[in-house]
């Protein structure tokens with residue numbers, strides 16, 4: 030399969046400039062006993078001591094212009110691709126990893142070729158060095174026919190909220206009225222707009238706007254998935270479709286501002302949450318402002334030919350999503366504040382279906398509805414997004430246990446805040462009486478400090494909660510896949526399968542039955 034895949038991509042890979050390529054090496058190639066290199070957020074920072082082949086590959090590839098990563102896992106790679114830094118990948122990995130990666134690469138449409146390791150021992154591994162060296166140098170002129178790719182759309186969605194781009198779609202009247210040199214945050218009339226736009230420009234994976242743009246494009250001929258658009262700032266998409274995609278993200282960001290207040294979270298996207306930075310009243314007000322902004326984005330502008338019934342349908346879908354989100358959040362808050370923390374996994378999953386799935390559904394529905402009537406697909410979209418949303422939320426809960434480096438920063442905040450997560454429900458479900466009481470005691474009375482987190486982590490590991498949660502993710506992934514297989518819309522099916530793999534991307538845990546292994550395997554994933 031590796032050879033077939035390489036053959037499929039060879040010309041397209043070789044046509045990509047060296048400067049737009051990524052060389053991805055596994056850290057198990059290093060000299061396990063003597064390697065002096067440390068790990069940072071990008072993986073192993075090779076010191077080129079010469080004790081293994083990594084130094085040689087890295088040196089030659091960097092001379093040519095490659096970016097080089099010695100790391101495991103696709104989230105960081107996806108970030109680099111979406112950031113526009115690379116258009117093709119040369120990867121070295123064991124067959125286990127390559128087997129899983131080949132599908133993902135094909136669906137994303139990123140030219141990638143690979144060399145399998147000669148063993149899968151995870152330590153002091155080796156590779157056919159001549160083969161890798163030959164592929165590093167491989168370069169031919171661009172071929173005419175290129176494979177469809179979602180990368181231009183992912184990059185476009187990621188750029189939509191960057192300063193300088195966002196203003197093309199959402200004018201900033203208050204900023205325009207200010208004299209030069211005045212800080213808009215300090216100006217009473219401009220500050221709400223300034224704080225809101227700054228918050229919109231901060232992190233997040235922009236999955237939701239991507240879903241809207243890609244679903245519209247899929248149903249209107251797929252012009253924005255041409256590989257020729259990889260370096261283009263603009264895509265052939267109507268401005269109203271872009272604004273509707275942005276509206277979904279703006280609503281999502283409004284809900285995050287209010288959610289952070291309700292949970293009193295200290296950090297979001299690696300920075301202080303708005304209520305910590307500016308105080309509660311201002312943060313509340315910025316959340317309200319964002320809701321208003323979202324609705325304003327859905328108004329067609331003069332000269333735009335958008336059918337009124339499509340706008341009405343989208344408004345209905347978005348307001349419905351908003352209501353369900355509020356109901357789910359309300360259920361969560363009530364549970365958090367009540368005495369007697371009984372919770373079944375089904376209770377938690379119902380809350381997830383309300384809290385996370387509607388935004389995915391609204392994003393998908395909006396793109397499809399702008400392309401034409403949705404008809405019989407509507408209930409299938411609801412089912413698909415419910416499964417994806419639930420699985421996505423379970424993954425987020427698992428990530429809460431590692432103190433994500435680019436979002437909430439502190440591990441176990443959900444547990445400390447006594448949120449009704451599926452992990453808590455699984456623990457309550459599996460705990461024998463003594464452990465259950467200890468567990469409930471920690472939840473209801475435990476000191477809010479690091480010791481509580483470690484005690485809860487120990488209980489979760491003992492009860493195999495992390496493994497069970499991963500199995501649930503896979504169950505919901507399979508259900509979503511089943512719904513897709515019944516759609517009879519091949520182009521849309523491709524997109525939905527790609528979304529399934531992208532939104533639910535994580536490093537699979539080792540099959541150990543031990544929660545600790547699961548937690549370790551989560552390193553390198555990130556929260557959206």
Ligand code: SF4
Nearest residue numbers: 064075076078079081
């Ligand atoms: S060459 Fe780099 S990766 Fe290999 S052992 Fe030395 S420092 Fe470690």
